[in-house]
Amino acid sequence: MKKLVLLLIVLPALFACESDSENLYTDNFITYDLFKGSEFDYTGKVEVKELKTGQLEMSISLNGAKTNEEFYFPAHLHFDSYDGEDAPIAYQLNPVDQRNLESKTILSTFSNGEILTFEELKKFDGHIKVHLAESGPDYAVILVAGNIGVNDNSTASFNPEAIAVCSSNY
Template structure:
């Protein structure tokens, strides 16, 4: 009888120990390419996943030169395509850490007050830019860039010469 109780207890423990990721996310996810935006060799991808509560998580992973120092590349979600002049910032994303070239952000309200659902994001007119610095002349250096939402994110549609300078203000 004690063995049966032990096995039942173990079964309950094993069933309740499902991976946290299954409970954290829905099955909705998107992936977009981030292309090299300057002479600095950084490119990567952004994954958009829907959390169980309906929020969106944006995970950026770049490939390129890492460093052990304390440095972060500012990262923004912008309105419009990467070639839109003066594209205002829709949301300040967590910066990419130079140590592992990763960033994770749970998307909150946009600068215009909207909260995007997964369906909204699929139809969003936007792009992501990763900057070399948060101010000064290096702010204009775009390390990596890619359209998101309903904008063409293909390599065929990407032209580095068409990247516009970011508007440093939040849209409204």
């Protein structure tokens, strides 16, 4: 009997926590592919969800080799297409943790002063790059890249040899 009473108390609490996290988001979301950008065998996805506050949550999920060591891959949202020369950083994303190959960032003010809504994001001229390292020669190694917004994000249009070097302008 005590187990039944405990179960009746715990179950509603579990469902309440679950519905709280579900209530953070609207029904608006969009997903983009991230394509292999170097000899390192990584691919991935970017999912952008609209929060009920109007902010955008950008989640990166990579497929590839994980490690048990704490190491992070820098990730950037850039203006322009992935093959655009000197594409400045629009937003510095939270780095991708190599232990679980995930990153989550709540977007706020971009480097140009803009704050995008979900509808504006769909018209945004941009791309995402995930680097091997924060600095040094490995910064030039792009693990994955992919266009977002109005830019073509299809497999057929992606050419890893066309990935432009990242501008450090932020």
